[in-house]
Amino acid sequence: MIVKPNNSIIMRIIAVFLQFICFSGCILAQDMKPITLNPPDLKRGLPVMEAFSLRASATEFNDKKLTLQDLSDLLFAANGINRKDVSKRTAPSAMNAQDIDIYVFMQEGIYFYDAAKSILNQIVAGDQRLIVAGRQEAFAKAPVMLLLVSDISRFKMADDAAKLDAAGKDAGIVSQNINIFCAGTGLITRPRGTMDLEKIRSILKLKESQRPMLNNPVGYPVK
Numbered sequence: 001m002i003v004k005p006n007n008s009i010i011m012r013i014i015a016v017f018l019q020f021i022c023f024s025g026c027i028l029a030q031d032m033k034p035i036t037l038n039p040p041d042l043k044r045g046l047p048v049m050e051a052f053s054l055r056a057s058a059t060e061f062n063d064k065k066l067t068l069q070d071l072s073d074l075l076f077a078a079n080g081i082n083r084k085d086v087s088k089r090t091a092p093s094a095m096n097a098q099d100i101d102i103y104v105f106m107q108e109g110i111y112f113y114d115a116a117k118s119i120l121n122q123i124v125a126g127d128q129r130l131i132v133a134g135r136q137e138a139f140a141k142a143p144v145m146l147l148l149v150s151d152i153s154r155f156k157m158a159d160d161a162a163k164l165d166a167a168g169k170d171a172g173i174v175s176q177n178i179n180i181f182c183a184g185t186g187l188i189t190r191p192r193g194t195m196d197l198e199k200i201r202s203i204l205k206l207k208e209s210q211r212p213m214l215n216n217p218v219g220y221p222v223k
């Protein structure tokens with residue numbers, strides 16, 4: 001014998017289903033809160049020549065989380081806005097294209113650095129550091145991995161080869177800002193070209209013009 005569910009049961013199932021969707025949406029919205037960064041501490045760090053003397057690529061990271069101040073200062077040094085009146089940055093860029101965006105991978109998820117608002121907007125929940133580490137999995141231990149993505153559509157020149165050339169140079173400068181900031185403040189980092197490009201493109205839903213160029217895992221020294 002086949003028992004047909006009556007309309008009220010079907011309506012109740014649909015209602016429960018809709019409540020579930022709404023509830024999980026609310027949880028998601030709550031979890032994806034932006035992180036408000038602190039103003040940069042402009043007085044910290046070693047004299048610049050001492051920082052140069054210490055600059056080195058780290059080979060090993062521990063998983064101790066960065067303080068909010070360290071994270072805030074790191075991002076300001078990397079590519080923050082240092083001249084608000086003209087909206088220019090700590091890193092120069094070819095033709096002032098400001099093509100480099102920073103995606104911040106942490107245990108909690110992936111964040112987009114909004115330099116103008118000085119906030120991190122979460123775009124993906126959950127730990128995705130392994131896809132930045134790529135085949136060098138040990139680097140996923142670093143509490144923060146900064147992924148430098150150039151949007152080459154911000155260059156006005158005609159051919160893609162010239163755009164990519166400028167993008168590589170701009171990413172190199174942002175990465176070196178990170179290297180010198182870390183050397184001068186007791187943090188460690190390593191500039192890296194290795195990463196899982198395919199998975200990064202897919203999880204970040206990158207446009208064709210957005211090119212992951214380099215990444216820097218950042219953390220505290222392993223004692």
Ligand SMILES: Cc1cc2nc3c(=O)[nH]c(=O)nc-3n(C[C@H](O)[C@H](O)[C@H](O)COP(=O)(O)O)c2cc1C
Binds near residue numbers: 058190193194214
């Ligand atoms: C553009 C660039 C890409 C790099 N890619 C990687 C990488 O994928 N993996 C890695 O372990 N190190 C990478 N490095 C770090 C170099 O291996 C490192 O800088 C070099 O060995 C010199 O060591 P030092 O930075 O301590 O002076 C990269 C460095 C640069 C500048």
